[in-house]
Amino acid sequence: MKGMQYYTRIYFMIISQYIKERLQFRADFIFSIFGMILINISGIAAFWVIFKNINALGGWSYEEVMFLYGFALVAMSPQQLLLDNAWQLSHSVVTGDFIRYCFRPMNILFYYMSEMIDIKGFSQLGLGTAILIWSWSKLNIPLSFINIVMFIILMSAAVLICMALMISSSALGFMGGGSNSLLFVASDLKGYGSYPLTIFNKAFKILFTFIIPIGFIAYYPAKYFLSTNEDISYLTYLSPIIGIVFFYMSCKLWIACANRYSGTGS
Amino acid sequence: MKRYFGLLRNQFMSNLSYREDFITSIIGTFSFYIVLYFLWKAIFISSDGVIKGMTFEQTFVYLVLASSFFRCLSSGVEWEMFFQIIKGDIIIPMVKPLDYQIMMMFQKAGSTIIYLLFFGIPTYIAMILLFPGTISVGVNTIFFLICMGVSFLAMFSMEFLIGTITFYTESVWGISMIKNTIIAFFAGVVMPLQFFPEKLKQIADILPFRSIYQDPLSILMNGNIDFMQILRIIGFQIIWMIIFMAISRFVYKTMLHKLVVNGG
Secondary structure, eight states, X not given: OOOHHHHHHHHHHHHHHHHHHHHTOHHHHHHHHHHHHHHHHHHHXXXXXXXXXXXXXXXXXXXXXXXXXXXXXXXXXXXXXXXXXXXXXXXXXXXXXXXXXXXXXXXXXXXXXXXXXXXXXXXXXHHHHHHHHHHHHHTTOOOOHHHHHHHHHHHHHHHHHHHHHHHHHHGGGGGSOOOOHHHHHHHHHHHHTTSOGGGSOHHHHHIIIIISOGGGTTHHHHHHHHSOTTTOOHHHHHHHHHHHHHHHHHHHXXXXXXXXXXXXXX | OHHHHHHHHHHHHHHHHHXXXXXXXHHHXXXXXXXXXXXXXXXXXXXXXXXXXXXXXXXXXXXXXHHHHHHHHOOOHHHHHHHHHHHTTTHHHHTSSSOHXXXXXXXXXXXXXXXXXXXXXXXXXXXXXXXXXXXXXXXXXXXXXXXXXXHHHHHHHHHHHHHHHHHHHXXXXXXXXXXXXXXXXXTTSSSOGGGSOHHXXXXXXXXXXXXXXXXXXXHHHOTTOOHHHHHHHHHHHHHHHHHHHHHHHHHHHHHHHHHHHTTO
């Protein structure tokens, strides 16, 4: 099997081609980035306005809700950036174009996803980081070594969950219907991850923790930094494992569907 | 024989995809309303039940109707136009003896009515049944239908304008998102404009967008609204609608002219 070095080298070759292509569309570049920023600012503005009327949401203060929001934005960025080609999958399958990915001697999921990179994902990453820094300092969370290590671990888990969600819902594209409807739903669900799970009743809390784990996109990881020691549930510490497991399963699912597709030769 | 089965399979697949679309959009809409419910419930818990004169039930019902209405009027014509333009297919409707803009308008009016029948009206009825007392049904409902027609023309003109602009920008997602975000925020679809702090509310009052969504919805929900108020709302609506339509038509004609002149 090819090593990490090979895949890294190939990846940069493929995306640099794509970026050169896309940069030719100056207006598209600018409008997309601006659009993305505006969407996220609208989210922040909504919370800002709401907190002009109340003091706490689900038991969380404005700074804590912003921390959650920033955390979620950063967690969603790698998936937004790297897995954008997921949206083209159903079209690629229907037109038969997908077959060309089946014959290369490298991991089919990697090859497919590496064809596109979504530059506006950088603006989301930038905005999310800015919000995180702002709320981190407002909340006086110590910048200790252990906090930094935990942040990297928990953020990685959140990133994996986001990716798992999008990869598994794009796999439906292999069924040949040609529609992205499930991807839209998954994308919306991903967005709900930026709200504190405490707003939900027991049933939905369970749903969003164990069945559609959007709670791990921001809520559980962020709890590590926001709560006192007694509050941090075991789920927070479980996030890395859950992240890895879901990510692994989603990739397996996707590749299995891809193999079935090429098998029937439709 | 194999060929026939291939056809059958194709038709089965495409029908499946319609059902798949339908089911997932129901799931998507439901999950949105559920999250909306819990989010606003939590907001109202921290405020002793009333914010700027509105209760939780009123706010929730308003927001459900607002997002349904917003979805109803967002025909996405700018996306269709964009794909037609970049593929070059745009030339096909252009050579027909029908006005392209008017043609699209009637098409989108059709899809808006379909959406209304299958999603809009059921949602409205569901809200009346689940949250009695929040919506008054009566003469105001008829006035709302008038408002809806005006709002449709205003939204369509704006989206058509964006579609025309994509001819120059070769980009649609960004502008479309900008349009959606700004309109939804300042039209009272994200939250009722009463909740805005003073400065922001003043901006929202000057902008035309509240006349497209929040004001008509207040007519739909509130039976006691007095007639002068209704006339004022519809009046402002119509003024803005005319402005949007004029700009949209002008830009469209300009583009057409440029196309013809350049022999495109």
